[in-house]
Amino acid sequence: MLKVVEFSLTLSNFLLQNINLEVQEGEFFALIGPTGSGKTLLLESLMGVFPSNCQFKGNIFLNKKNITYLPPEKRGLGIVYQHAALFPHLTVKENILFGFRYKKQKKNLKELDFLIQKLGIAHLLNRFPNTLSGGERQRVALARALVLRPKAILLDEPLSALDPNFQEEIRELLKNLHKDLNITFIMVSHNFSEVLYLAERGAIIRNGQIEQIGTISQIFNHPNSSFVADFVGVKNIFSAQIKKDVAIINNTLKIKIPIQKQKFLNYIAIRPEAIFLLNNRNNNHLENCFTGIVKKIFRKGFYFEFIIEVDSVEFKSFLTKKDLIEMIVKEGDKIKIGFRAKDVHCFYEKL
Ligand SMILES: Nc1ncnc2c1ncn2[C@@H]1O[C@H](COP(=O)(O)OP(=O)(O)OP(=O)(O)O)[C@@H](O)[C@H]1O
Numbered sequence: 001m002l003k004v005v006e007f008s009l010t011l012s013n014f015l016l017q018n019i020n021l022e023v024q025e026g027e028f029f030a031l032i033g034p035t036g037s038g039k040t041l042l043l044e045s046l047m048g049v050f051p052s053n054c055q056f057k058g059n060i061f062l063n064k065k066n067i068t069y070l071p072p073e074k075r076g077l078g079i080v081y082q083h084a085a086l087f088p089h090l091t092v093k094e095n096i097l098f099g100f101r102y103k104k105q106k107k108n109l110k111e112l113d114f115l116i117q118k119l120g121i122a123h124l125l126n127r128f129p130n131t132l133s134g135g136e137r138q139r140v141a142l143a144r145a146l147v148l149r150p151k152a153i154l155l156d157e158p159l160s161a162l163d164p165n166f167q168e169e170i171r172e173l174l175k176n177l178h179k180d181l182n183i184t185f186i187m188v189s190h191n192f193s194e195v196l197y198l199a200e201r202g203a204i205i206r207n208g209q210i211e212q213i214g215t216i217s218q219i220f221n222h223p224n225s226s227f228v229a230d231f232v233g234v235k236n237i238f239s240a241q242i243k244k245d246v247a248i249i250n251n252t253l254k255i256k257i258p259i260q261k262q263k264f265l266n267y268i269a270i271r272p273e274a275i276f277l278l279n280n281r282n283n284n285h286l287e288n289c290f291t292g293i294v295k296k297i298f299r300k301g302f303y304f305e306f307i308i309e310v311d312s313v314e315f316k317s318f319l320t321k322k323d324l325i326e327m328i329v330k331e332g333d334k335i336k337i338g339f340r341a342k343d344v345h346c347f348y349e350k351l
Helices: 039-047 092-102 109-118 134-146 164-181 192-198 216-221 226-231 321-327
Strands: 002-011 014-023 028-032 055-062 077-080 152-156 184-189 201-206 209-215 236-239 246-249 253-256 267-270 288-300 303-310 313-320 334-339 345-347
Touching: 002 039, 014 039, 014 209, 028 039, 028 192, 039 055, 039 077, 039 152, 039 184, 077 134, 092 109, 092 134, 109 134, 109 164, 134 152, 134 164, 164 184, 164 192, 184 192, 192 216, 201 216, 201 226, 209 216, 209 226, 226 236, 226 267, 236 246, 236 313, 253 288, 288 313, 303 321, 303 334, 313 321
Parallel strands: 028 184, 028 201, 077 152, 152 184
Antiparallel strands: 002 014, 002 055, 201 209, 236 267, 246 253, 267 345, 288 303, 288 334, 303 313
């Protein structure tokens, strides 16, 4: 288990503040947050790569051993960056074996062979990094980190520098490696589909602090603040009066919600995917159904975002092009929308 206890890091212009984090052995954990929120600083702190001008306090444990003051090569961790950062003057094989220069650990050729096969890089061993594609470079970087048999592997946006085809290929590879090697993966990512596909739990970082920590489903479906809700794309976030099984927006619009045991809740959040545009479709299973006006339709690449106004409350929903054509709906039209009570998430936010 990797455990971070009350860890803070101070730079002249930034503070990573009071981080407490536990990542279980074998878990795939994601660090998510806006740009400049401190994800890389936290990842590099785990690795022991600190900016020269920083001060830090607190502790980092790996399987109960305090690694806070150990140099990177003695921590039992491996790191892979966005741009594979291979040594240009070394061949692929020399790059992979580079870490052994600083280790007493004996080269395990069986392990090396296993990884080379697993990562599909046998044909690249004598090539130099500048002759490799982005995807191939990332495979080599993974091999270089994994050959030292780390207890956890740290990934700093490993897919973001790749084009979409390579992204899918390396994403699949990461999934398989995690399944087969049973080691801990901690990944910094901006990309939600990557996080949803790969990670089991995660933390949202905001301004150098952890804003929410939990399973990926909790973070995406049950955000604990409007910041997290907005960041993970919930889109429909309303302050509301919340009673046992009903939320009232703007003192008028009544929304059925799951029965709430907790008191003092004052916000609701509904993912846009949970709001259906109904027209004449069957809506028996939806506890909330309203008629509204289509205010705006935005084209967003492969889908369309709809803004529908109901009693001066604006709901956002998505539609594919196929659905849009089938429904024959345009701005200004009257439309029925619906959503399940169970898809309304309630939370408390200090005002
Ligand atoms: N060596 C350094 N000296 C001074 N400031 C730094 C240093 N490294 C990072 N920072 C600052 O710390 C803040 C957090 O940086 P960090 O790279 O951790 O963000 P991030 O969440 O990983 O962002 P991104 O998603 O854009 O990569 C930023 O404001 C950055 O400018």
